[in-house]
Amino acid sequence: xxxxxxxxxxxxxxxxxxxxxxxxxxxxxxxxxxxxxxxxxxxxxxxxxxxxxxxxxxxxxxxxxxxxxxxxxxxxxxxxxxxxxxxxxxxxxxxxxxxxxxxxxxxxxxxxxxxxxxxxxxxxxxxxxxxxxxxxxxxxxxxxxxxxxxxxxxxxxxxxxxxxxxxxxxxxxxxxxxxxxxxxxxxxxxxxxxxxxxxxxxxxxxxxxxxxxxxxxxxxxxxxxxxxxxxxxxxxxxxxxxxxxxxxxxxxxxxxxxxxxx
Amino acid sequence: xxxxxxxxxxxxxxxxxxxxxxxxxxxxxxxxxxxxxxxxxxxxxxxxxxxxxxxxxxxxxxxxxxxxxxxxxxxxxxx
Numbered sequence: 001x002x003x004x005x006x007x008x009x010x011x012x013x014x015x016x017x018x019x020x021x022x023x024x025x026x027x028x029x030x031x032x033x034x035x036x037x038x039x040x041x042x043x044x045x046x047x048x049x050x051x052x053x054x055x056x057x058x059x060x061x062x063x064x065x066x067x068x069x070x071x072x073x074x075x076x077x078x079x080x081x082x083x084x085x086x087x088x089x090x091x092x093x094x095x096x097x098x099x100x101x102x103x104x105x106x107x108x109x110x111x112x113x114x115x116x117x118x119x120x121x122x123x124x125x126x127x128x129x130x131x132x133x134x135x136x137x138x139x140x141x142x143x144x145x146x147x148x149x150x151x152x153x154x155x156x157x158x159x160x161x162x163x164x165x166x167x168x169x170x171x172x173x174x175x176x177x178x179x180x181x182x183x184x185x186x187x188x189x190x191x192x193x194x195x196x197x198x199x200x201x202x203x204x205x206x207x208x209x210x211x212x213x214x215x216x217x218x219x220x221x222x223x224x225x226x227x228x229x230x231x232x233x234x235x236x237x238x239x240x241x242x243x244x245x246x247x248x249x250x251x252x253x254x255x256x257x258x259x260x261x262x
Numbered sequence: 263x264x265x266x267x268x269x270x271x272x273x274x275x276x277x278x279x280x281x282x283x284x285x286x287x288x289x290x291x292x293x294x295x296x297x298x299x300x301x302x303x304x305x306x307x308x309x310x311x312x313x314x315x316x317x318x319x320x321x322x323x324x325x326x327x328x329x330x331x332x333x334x335x336x337x338x339x340x341x
Contacts, residue, residue, distance in 0.1 A: 034341045036341050038341045039341070124341075127339065127340050127341040128339065129305065129339060150338035150339055150341060151340045151341065152336055152337075152339065152340055155272075155338055156338045157338050171316070172337075173317070174288065174289045174306075174316070174318075175289040176289070176292055176293065176296070176306045176337075177305040179303065180339070197304075199339065199340040200340075201340050234335060236272070243312070245309055245312055245314050246312055246313045247314050248313065248314070248315075248316050250316055250318075252318065
Protein backbone atom coordinates (compact mmCIF):
# COMPACT_ATOMS: atom_id res chain seq x y z
CA UNK A 1 0.00 0.00 0.00
CA UNK A 2 1.26 3.44 -0.83
CA UNK A 3 0.72 6.51 1.34
CA UNK A 4 -2.59 8.25 0.58
CA UNK A 5 -4.14 5.21 -1.11
CA UNK A 6 -6.98 5.11 1.41
CA UNK A 7 -7.96 8.64 0.48
CA UNK A 8 -8.46 7.65 -3.14
CA UNK A 9 -11.31 5.29 -2.34
CA UNK A 10 -14.59 7.24 -2.32
CA UNK A 11 -16.30 4.75 0.02
CA UNK A 12 -13.36 4.01 2.34
CA UNK A 13 -14.95 5.59 5.41
CA UNK A 14 -18.27 3.83 4.74
CA UNK A 15 -16.47 0.48 4.53
CA UNK A 16 -15.23 1.05 8.07
CA UNK A 17 -18.80 0.85 9.38
CA UNK A 18 -18.54 -2.85 8.77
CA UNK A 19 -22.10 -4.04 8.31
CA UNK A 20 -23.02 -1.92 5.28
CA UNK A 21 -23.08 -4.08 2.14
CA UNK A 22 -21.73 -1.55 -0.34
CA UNK A 23 -21.73 -4.02 -3.23
CA UNK A 24 -25.43 -4.64 -2.67
CA UNK A 25 -26.20 -0.92 -2.45
CA UNK A 26 -24.34 -0.29 -5.69
CA UNK A 27 -26.30 -2.88 -7.62
CA UNK A 28 -29.74 -2.23 -6.09
CA UNK A 29 -32.50 -0.44 -7.99
CA UNK A 30 -34.07 2.31 -5.92
CA UNK A 31 -37.28 4.12 -6.75
CA UNK A 32 -37.76 7.54 -5.15
CA UNK A 33 -41.32 8.76 -5.42
CA UNK A 34 -41.53 12.50 -5.02
CA UNK A 35 -38.79 14.94 -5.96
CA UNK A 36 -39.59 17.72 -3.51
CA UNK A 37 -37.87 18.51 -0.23
CA UNK A 38 -37.68 14.93 1.06
CA UNK A 39 -36.81 13.71 -2.43
CA UNK A 40 -33.85 16.10 -2.63
CA UNK A 41 -32.44 15.01 0.72
CA UNK A 42 -33.13 11.33 0.13
CA UNK A 43 -31.41 11.38 -3.27
CA UNK A 44 -28.39 13.24 -1.83
CA UNK A 45 -28.09 10.60 0.91
CA UNK A 46 -28.56 7.73 -1.54
CA UNK A 47 -25.83 8.94 -3.90
CA UNK A 48 -23.39 9.66 -1.07
CA UNK A 49 -24.14 6.25 0.45
CA UNK A 50 -23.13 4.42 -2.71
CA UNK A 51 -26.42 3.73 -4.48
CA UNK A 52 -25.85 3.87 -8.23
CA UNK A 53 -29.20 3.05 -9.82
CA UNK A 54 -31.85 5.56 -8.78
CA UNK A 55 -35.10 6.59 -10.46
CA UNK A 56 -37.01 9.67 -9.30
CA UNK A 57 -40.67 10.19 -10.13
CA UNK A 58 -42.34 13.57 -9.90
CA UNK A 59 -44.75 15.52 -12.08
CA UNK A 60 -44.22 18.98 -10.57
CA UNK A 61 -42.07 21.93 -11.55
CA UNK A 62 -39.71 23.93 -9.34
CA UNK A 63 -41.05 27.15 -7.78
CA UNK A 64 -39.25 29.72 -5.64
CA UNK A 65 -40.96 28.62 -2.41
CA UNK A 66 -39.21 25.22 -2.77
CA UNK A 67 -35.82 26.82 -2.25
CA UNK A 68 -35.89 26.95 1.58
CA UNK A 69 -35.44 23.18 1.70
CA UNK A 70 -34.32 21.75 -1.65
CA UNK A 71 -30.57 21.35 -1.97
CA UNK A 72 -30.47 20.66 -5.69
CA UNK A 73 -32.84 23.35 -7.00
CA UNK A 74 -31.71 26.83 -8.00
CA UNK A 75 -33.32 30.19 -8.66
CA UNK A 76 -32.75 29.52 -12.36
CA UNK A 77 -34.79 26.31 -12.04
CA UNK A 78 -37.60 28.31 -10.50
CA UNK A 79 -37.46 30.92 -13.27
CA UNK A 80 -37.39 28.23 -15.95
CA UNK A 81 -40.03 26.18 -14.13
CA UNK A 82 -37.82 23.11 -14.55
CA UNK A 83 -39.28 19.70 -13.84
CA UNK A 84 -38.24 18.62 -10.35
CA UNK A 85 -37.44 15.04 -11.37
CA UNK A 86 -35.14 16.16 -14.18
CA UNK A 87 -33.33 18.91 -12.24
CA UNK A 88 -32.81 16.58 -9.29
CA UNK A 89 -31.48 13.74 -11.45
CA UNK A 90 -29.06 15.99 -13.32
CA UNK A 91 -27.60 17.59 -10.18
CA UNK A 92 -27.39 14.34 -8.23
CA UNK A 93 -25.29 12.72 -10.93
CA UNK A 94 -22.71 15.49 -10.54
CA UNK A 95 -22.02 14.13 -7.05
CA UNK A 96 -20.98 10.74 -8.39
CA UNK A 97 -20.40 10.31 -12.10
CA UNK A 98 -20.66 6.52 -11.88
CA UNK A 99 -24.22 6.73 -10.57
CA UNK A 100 -27.21 6.47 -12.88
CA UNK A 101 -29.98 8.77 -11.70
CA UNK A 102 -33.04 9.03 -13.91
CA UNK A 103 -35.78 11.60 -13.64
CA UNK A 104 -39.24 10.44 -14.64
CA UNK A 105 -41.75 13.25 -15.16
CA UNK A 106 -45.02 11.55 -14.34
CA UNK A 107 -47.81 11.20 -11.84
CA UNK A 108 -47.09 8.19 -9.69
CA UNK A 109 -50.49 6.82 -10.69
CA UNK A 110 -49.32 6.74 -14.33
CA UNK A 111 -46.05 4.99 -13.57
CA UNK A 112 -45.55 1.64 -15.28
CA UNK A 113 -46.20 -1.33 -13.02
CA UNK A 114 -42.74 -2.62 -13.85
CA UNK A 115 -41.19 0.24 -11.93
CA UNK A 116 -42.42 -1.28 -8.66
CA UNK A 117 -41.76 -4.84 -9.71
CA UNK A 118 -38.14 -4.16 -10.63
CA UNK A 119 -37.26 -2.04 -7.61
CA UNK A 120 -35.39 -3.43 -4.63
CA UNK A 121 -36.69 -0.69 -2.39
CA UNK A 122 -39.06 2.27 -2.74
CA UNK A 123 -38.63 5.52 -0.83
CA UNK A 124 -41.85 7.48 -0.44
CA UNK A 125 -41.27 11.24 -0.41
CA UNK A 126 -44.82 12.26 -1.13
CA UNK A 127 -47.02 15.13 -0.04
CA UNK A 128 -50.49 13.64 -0.15
CA UNK A 129 -52.47 10.67 1.11
CA UNK A 130 -53.92 9.52 -2.23
CA UNK A 131 -50.47 9.03 -3.76
CA UNK A 132 -49.27 7.30 -0.60
CA UNK A 133 -52.10 4.80 -0.81
CA UNK A 134 -51.30 4.12 -4.47
CA UNK A 135 -47.62 3.48 -3.74
CA UNK A 136 -48.48 1.45 -0.64
CA UNK A 137 -50.77 -0.95 -2.51
CA UNK A 138 -48.34 -1.41 -5.41
CA UNK A 139 -45.38 -2.05 -3.14
CA UNK A 140 -47.39 -4.55 -1.13
CA UNK A 141 -48.62 -6.32 -4.26
CA UNK A 142 -45.11 -6.65 -5.70
CA UNK A 143 -43.50 -7.42 -2.36
CA UNK A 144 -41.23 -4.40 -2.51
CA UNK A 145 -40.11 -2.77 0.77
CA UNK A 146 -41.45 0.77 1.16
CA UNK A 147 -39.93 3.39 3.41
CA UNK A 148 -42.33 6.28 3.64
CA UNK A 149 -41.42 9.68 5.03
CA UNK A 150 -43.59 12.64 5.94
CA UNK A 151 -43.04 16.04 7.52
CA UNK A 152 -45.15 18.75 9.06
CA UNK A 153 -43.31 21.79 10.34
CA UNK A 154 -40.80 20.53 12.89
CA UNK A 155 -42.29 17.05 13.21
CA UNK A 156 -42.06 14.08 10.93
CA UNK A 157 -42.39 10.35 10.60
CA UNK A 158 -40.86 7.35 8.90
CA UNK A 159 -42.84 4.16 8.35
CA UNK A 160 -41.16 0.99 7.18
CA UNK A 161 -43.35 -1.48 5.31
CA UNK A 162 -41.84 -4.86 4.45
CA UNK A 163 -44.45 -7.04 2.70
CA UNK A 164 -45.95 -9.44 3.52
CA UNK A 165 -45.02 -9.32 7.20
CA UNK A 166 -45.56 -5.78 8.33
CA UNK A 167 -48.63 -3.59 8.57
CA UNK A 168 -48.94 -1.13 5.70
CA UNK A 169 -49.57 2.61 5.47
CA UNK A 170 -53.30 2.04 5.12
CA UNK A 171 -53.36 0.16 8.44
CA UNK A 172 -52.33 3.33 10.24
CA UNK A 173 -54.99 5.51 8.60
CA UNK A 174 -58.41 6.46 9.93
CA UNK A 175 -61.36 8.63 8.93
CA UNK A 176 -59.39 11.87 9.32
CA UNK A 177 -57.03 10.72 6.56
CA UNK A 178 -59.88 10.00 4.17
CA UNK A 179 -61.53 13.34 5.01
CA UNK A 180 -58.27 15.15 4.29
CA UNK A 181 -58.01 13.25 1.01
CA UNK A 182 -61.61 14.03 0.04
CA UNK A 183 -61.08 17.70 0.76
CA UNK A 184 -58.11 17.73 -1.58
CA UNK A 185 -60.05 16.14 -4.43
CA UNK A 186 -63.52 17.48 -3.77
CA UNK A 187 -65.95 17.28 -6.67
CA UNK A 188 -68.54 20.02 -7.13
CA UNK A 189 -70.56 17.94 -9.58
CA UNK A 190 -69.29 19.65 -12.70
CA UNK A 191 -65.63 19.90 -11.85
CA UNK A 192 -62.97 18.60 -9.51
CA UNK A 193 -61.44 21.12 -7.14
CA UNK A 194 -57.82 20.55 -6.25
CA UNK A 195 -57.26 22.02 -2.83
CA UNK A 196 -53.60 21.90 -1.97
CA UNK A 197 -52.97 22.95 1.60
CA UNK A 198 -49.62 24.67 2.06
CA UNK A 199 -48.04 22.85 4.96
CA UNK A 200 -45.29 24.22 7.16
CA UNK A 201 -41.94 22.83 6.03
CA UNK A 202 -38.29 23.55 6.79
CA UNK A 203 -35.00 21.90 5.99
CA UNK A 204 -33.79 20.62 9.38
CA UNK A 205 -36.80 18.37 9.85
CA UNK A 206 -36.63 17.28 6.22
CA UNK A 207 -32.96 16.36 6.67
CA UNK A 208 -33.64 14.25 9.76
CA UNK A 209 -36.51 12.34 8.17
CA UNK A 210 -34.69 11.77 4.87
CA UNK A 211 -31.61 10.54 6.71
CA UNK A 212 -33.70 8.03 8.63
CA UNK A 213 -35.39 6.85 5.43
CA UNK A 214 -32.10 6.18 3.67
CA UNK A 215 -30.58 4.50 6.70
CA UNK A 216 -33.53 2.09 6.82
CA UNK A 217 -33.00 1.35 3.11
CA UNK A 218 -29.33 0.62 3.81
CA UNK A 219 -30.31 -1.74 6.65
CA UNK A 220 -32.83 -3.64 4.54
CA UNK A 221 -30.41 -4.09 1.65
CA UNK A 222 -27.51 -4.98 3.96
CA UNK A 223 -29.41 -7.82 5.64
CA UNK A 224 -30.17 -5.86 8.80
CA UNK A 225 -33.94 -5.83 8.40
CA UNK A 226 -34.29 -7.01 12.00
CA UNK A 227 -32.78 -3.69 13.12
CA UNK A 228 -35.27 -1.57 11.16
CA UNK A 229 -37.88 0.74 12.60
CA UNK A 230 -40.83 -1.28 13.79
CA UNK A 231 -43.18 0.02 12.39
CA UNK A 232 -43.28 3.78 12.56
CA UNK A 233 -40.94 6.34 14.00
CA UNK A 234 -42.37 9.69 15.01
CA UNK A 235 -40.04 12.67 15.40
CA UNK A 236 -40.80 15.92 17.18
CA UNK A 237 -37.99 18.38 16.59
CA UNK A 238 -39.37 20.96 18.99
CA UNK A 239 -39.33 18.70 22.04
CA UNK A 240 -36.44 16.49 20.81
CA UNK A 241 -38.63 13.45 21.09
CA UNK A 242 -38.18 10.48 18.79
CA UNK A 243 -40.26 7.40 19.44
CA UNK A 244 -40.97 4.13 17.74
CA UNK A 245 -44.67 3.29 17.52
CA UNK A 246 -46.24 -0.06 16.79
CA UNK A 247 -48.96 -0.07 14.12
CA UNK A 248 -51.53 -2.83 14.53
CA UNK A 249 -52.23 -4.77 11.37
CA UNK A 250 -55.77 -3.97 10.27
CA UNK A 251 -57.69 -7.15 9.33
CA UNK A 252 -60.13 -4.91 7.43
CA UNK A 253 -57.37 -3.50 5.24
CA UNK A 254 -57.71 -4.94 1.71
CA UNK A 255 -53.99 -5.70 1.59
CA UNK A 256 -54.18 -8.08 4.55
CA UNK A 257 -57.27 -10.15 3.88
CA UNK A 258 -57.07 -13.37 5.78
CA UNK A 259 -54.23 -12.24 8.02
CA UNK A 260 -54.93 -12.19 11.75
CA UNK A 261 -55.00 -8.88 13.59
CA UNK A 262 -51.88 -8.21 15.64
CA UNK B 263 -69.73 1.23 31.43
CA UNK B 264 -67.95 4.52 30.88
CA UNK B 265 -64.24 5.23 31.28
CA UNK B 266 -62.44 8.52 31.83
CA UNK B 267 -59.24 9.14 29.92
CA UNK B 268 -56.86 12.03 29.48
CA UNK B 269 -56.02 13.01 25.90
CA UNK B 270 -52.88 15.03 25.35
CA UNK B 271 -52.35 17.39 22.45
CA UNK B 272 -48.89 16.46 21.09
CA UNK B 273 -48.47 19.89 19.53
CA UNK B 274 -49.16 22.03 22.59
CA UNK B 275 -48.90 19.66 25.54
CA UNK B 276 -52.36 20.64 26.78
CA UNK B 277 -54.75 17.92 27.91
CA UNK B 278 -58.45 17.27 27.98
CA UNK B 279 -60.39 14.73 30.04
CA UNK B 280 -62.85 12.66 28.02
CA UNK B 281 -65.58 10.38 29.22
CA UNK B 282 -66.02 7.46 26.85
CA UNK B 283 -68.42 4.57 26.42
CA UNK B 284 -67.14 1.11 25.57
CA UNK B 285 -68.66 1.32 22.10
CA UNK B 286 -67.03 4.64 21.21
CA UNK B 287 -64.46 4.24 18.45
CA UNK B 288 -60.92 5.53 18.29
CA UNK B 289 -61.80 7.78 15.37
CA UNK B 290 -64.59 9.32 17.45
CA UNK B 291 -62.02 10.10 20.13
CA UNK B 292 -59.71 11.61 17.49
CA UNK B 293 -62.48 13.74 16.02
CA UNK B 294 -63.73 14.78 19.46
CA UNK B 295 -60.29 15.88 20.63
CA UNK B 296 -59.41 17.57 17.32
CA UNK B 297 -62.73 19.42 17.47
CA UNK B 298 -62.15 20.47 21.07
CA UNK B 299 -58.83 22.05 20.18
CA UNK B 300 -60.28 23.44 16.91
CA UNK B 301 -57.54 21.81 14.92
CA UNK B 302 -57.10 22.20 11.17
CA UNK B 303 -58.82 19.65 9.01
CA UNK B 304 -55.93 17.26 8.60
CA UNK B 305 -54.95 13.70 9.41
CA UNK B 306 -54.46 12.69 13.04
CA UNK B 307 -53.58 9.52 14.88
CA UNK B 308 -54.05 8.49 18.49
CA UNK B 309 -51.49 6.58 20.48
CA UNK B 310 -51.65 4.70 23.73
CA UNK B 311 -48.16 4.07 25.01
CA UNK B 312 -46.08 2.73 22.15
CA UNK B 313 -49.04 1.62 20.11
CA UNK B 314 -51.03 3.53 17.51
CA UNK B 315 -54.71 2.79 17.88
CA UNK B 316 -56.71 1.66 14.85
CA UNK B 317 -59.52 4.04 13.90
CA UNK B 318 -62.30 1.47 13.80
CA UNK B 319 -61.43 -0.10 17.13
CA UNK B 320 -63.84 0.54 19.99
CA UNK B 321 -62.75 1.58 23.46
CA UNK B 322 -63.32 -2.03 24.50
CA UNK B 323 -61.36 -3.52 21.56
CA UNK B 324 -58.47 -1.15 22.12
CA UNK B 325 -58.37 -2.01 25.83
CA UNK B 326 -58.71 1.64 26.79
CA UNK B 327 -59.34 1.80 30.51
CA UNK B 328 -59.98 4.32 33.25
CA UNK B 329 -57.22 6.92 33.71
CA UNK B 330 -55.41 5.94 30.52
CA UNK B 331 -53.28 8.61 28.89
CA UNK B 332 -53.76 8.96 25.15
CA UNK B 333 -52.02 11.32 22.77
CA UNK B 334 -53.37 13.01 19.67
CA UNK B 335 -50.64 13.40 17.05
CA UNK B 336 -50.94 15.17 13.68
CA UNK B 337 -49.91 12.73 10.95
CA UNK B 338 -47.16 14.46 8.95
CA UNK B 339 -48.34 14.42 5.35
CA UNK B 340 -45.84 16.75 3.69
CA UNK B 341 -42.88 15.78 1.63
